[in-house]
Amino acid sequence: MNNTLYINEFGVVCPLGLGKEQVAESLFSGQRTGLVSRSDLLVDGDVYVGEVQADLPSVSGFAKHFQTRNNQLALAAFEQISAKLTTLRSHIPANRIGVIVGTSTSGIAEGENAMQYQKLHGQFPENYHYQQQEMSNLAEFIAQVADVSGPYLTISTACSSSAKSFVTASEWIAAGIVDAVIVGGVDSLCQMTINGFSALESTSAGVCQPFSASRDGINIGEAGALAIVSKQPDGFQVWGGESSDAHHMSAPDPTGLGAVTSIRNALAAANISSTQIDYVNLHGTATVKNDLMESGAVAEVFGTDMPASSTKSLTGHCLGAAGALEAIFCCIALSQQQLPIHVWDAKPDDNIAQLNWVDSTNYQQTVNYCLSNSFAFGGNNVSLIIGKHNG
Structure with missing residues (x-):
């Protein structure tokens, strides 16, 4: 069975900018200006976060329960794929187009x-509705905006949520449930996640440094990243592999078994060998345990010559949106035949596998296949392979 899907179009808004052109320019120049210090998110002290600074479209004309920053990010990304969706609608009925998206915050900030x-006032504000913070809100909103009537689903498996949307879409299409799916993820900054990660002692005191000897944790970020996937051979090829090691509620399996399994499952789905991958976009959170585990897993599958980088040093960790965002970064790398540089303090950790970090000497490459890792709480692992379609 041919399980190849195609990313027919994508839209993105993140701390690197709005739209594929602006994001590409910031991505390849290693811009970290989207990482800013905020004093209003952490209960005690300041914290660096990846903040979207673009002007976002208004959602004031929608029902009250859709009026959230999360949905503003979603709408900003959707507007970039709407023209392609209109084209698809000319031969795919609305009830054959589904929505599968990931989030971990939804409208929690509004709550x-x-x-x-x-x-302060003894009552809730007029603009608040409890459904703003429901996980299902995001998928329902996108289905309404897109005017599609196929099934819609929000996935919330923490940091693998939006990567998982591509795999689930492949399953829906293979099962004949739909012919095309709007996939991706959206997450917005809120106090709950930032204070939660701080309680786990996982947030960085400054700007994060993935795979550095001085790494001390993550910067939380926000983003909207949406794509249209279908069997129509137009755009970029995509395959996914999953695993669930259930090692610990929040810590990765130090052996890297779950990560290795998801990577190998993705290679099997794409029917290619590890030697055909040209670049790995690492999960690369800059926590001590994740980077130790992931570097070993990548070295086990690919060796240490594989060009690799973590883009979370540019965007922060966008949680439920991270997987789709970094898959889009791979699409941009394939289209421009250029790799995102690994931006860090260049202090290698002798205790981890030393990978071939992308820098100013090797960022221009012939790129046919990229792999992007997303590893989540509870050992929920997803690896996506994005391929250049030459048809």
């Missing part, structure tokens, strides 16, 4: 603001 208002 946090509403709780503060309620403490």
